Amino acid sequence: MKALVNAPGTDEFVRLTDVHEPTAGPHDALIRVHASSLNRGELRLLATRPAGWRPGQDIAGVVEKAAEDGSGPSVGTRVVALADDSGWAELVAVDTDRIAVLDDRVSFGDAATLPIAGTTALRTLRLGGSLLGKRVLVTGAAGGVGRYQVQLAALQGARVTAVASDKHEKVLLKLGAAEVVSSPAAAEGTFDLITESVGGESLSEAIGRVAPHGLIVVFGLSSGKATPFAFRDFAPGHENARIQIFMSYASGPDFGADLKVLSDLVADGSLTAQVGLEVPWTELATAAQSLSARGVDGKAVLQIV
Template identity: 40%
Template sequence: MRALIVDSSAPSGLRLGETEDPTPAAHEALVRVTATSLNYGETAHRNEAPDGTVLGWDAAGVIERAAADGSGPAAGTPVVTIGEAGGWAELRAVHTGMLGTAPAEADPGPLSTLPVAGASALRALRRVGDTLGRRILVTGATGGVGRYAVQLARLGGAYVIATTGDPAAHGDGLRALGADAVITTPDEITEPVHGVVDLVGGPQLVQAFDTLAAHGTLVSVGHVTGQPETFPFGALYGNAGRHERSIVTFHLLEHPDLTPDLTWLAERLTTGALDPQIAWRGGWDRAEEAVAALLERRLHGKAVLDIG
């Protein structure tokens, strides 16, 4: 099969070439991939993988061969998939708990933006808890996860506050997705929030935690600053009526039960209830162009590669 293969001698660290077809385990379906979306983390660290590796967390396509153990959908079913690797290829072996079915009319390009970004946002908001009528803060809201978190929080009935490094440039776009307020940093907040989806880390996470009301939860998802989270003395006191606040984390790929979430997200995307916010789309022969745009932070939204 053809695939984007890690190649340290290539300008982008990737080349389009031939590699062996995957061999699915009994609980895995073989998927014919038609689109994949790039995530900053896998792209930025691609050269840490050995030459010949096929990376890729997100992919959408059609079941080529159903799982041998009888789990998962039948051959011919449109699906959206997630895994630790293998998405940047024509064929992918996927744990049947890590794929969701999609409507027959769905465009695989937008579908491929859902697994990491959409499922991370959905799971983070579930960890926050009830959002109806609550104030929810999303930090780093212009990234893929952030844009889905804003939309999903709004769908859940929340008053959504979004942070971005450039509100003048991105404020209108975030408001169109459902943000009620767009600010630069959490220290601009004057009224406590009930939950935080933090996609930044570092000092902004510390600031965001300080905005939490009693019993509020901060879910730490992103760590783009590379800076430590240093809390000042007393920051974790349960005083001033703000007790029992929590900081929680999760790792999406440790939960092989994503089928209902991915299916639900695919349905909402297809009906137009969710906007994939695709900022770049092209054939996978243009992968070098997409990688450069992503790593240089020229994209505010998702990059999609059409495969084959």
């Protein structure tokens, strides 16, 4: 079968080549991949992982071989799944706990945006508890995770303030944001929950906007900048607020259950997948460059053909 493998030091940086078919464990289903989405974290890993490493976590496709232990979906079932890696390939083996059956109303391209971005959005918001009537601030709201956070928080009854540039205001308001501001400091009042993915000045400003007993969930550092802060930054007005670090890979099991929740919301129209670019996997380099340069308005998706 064919797969994209890491090729550091080359102009392509990945290479489409023939590889052995994956060996599925007893609890794994073998999936024929139809679509996979790109994550900036995966692109950064390409620079540090050895030649031959096979990236790809977000996949959607059809079960080619069911798990030997009887768990998971049967052959021919449309699915969305979160792989550990090796998803930019024609076939991938995935633990059935990380697989969800996909409704026929959801395209493979839309489904492929859910595994990392969707589950990160869902799980970071859960850390804030019940959001009904609460104020939520989402930094990096124009990104793949941020767009899902805006929608999911609004669906739960929160009043959402999105932090993004003016050019994204119209789409974020349509997705459920009550307002769009240029920075946390530009937002009015304080917030019960802040999701923070930028770091640097953005996180410093977020501390100034968190409500007493509120929560800042930090899940990224897109600015690449450190954030110095001190105990006194939390008083007065932010007493007993918390900062919590979120790492997707350490956020618990049952990714399959969360993928089912998300894909069903897409199926009934409650949640909109934000696909900004969809290209054949032979054009990965173009898609990666656009994503790295923030030239993709939403998620970039590869068609595995």
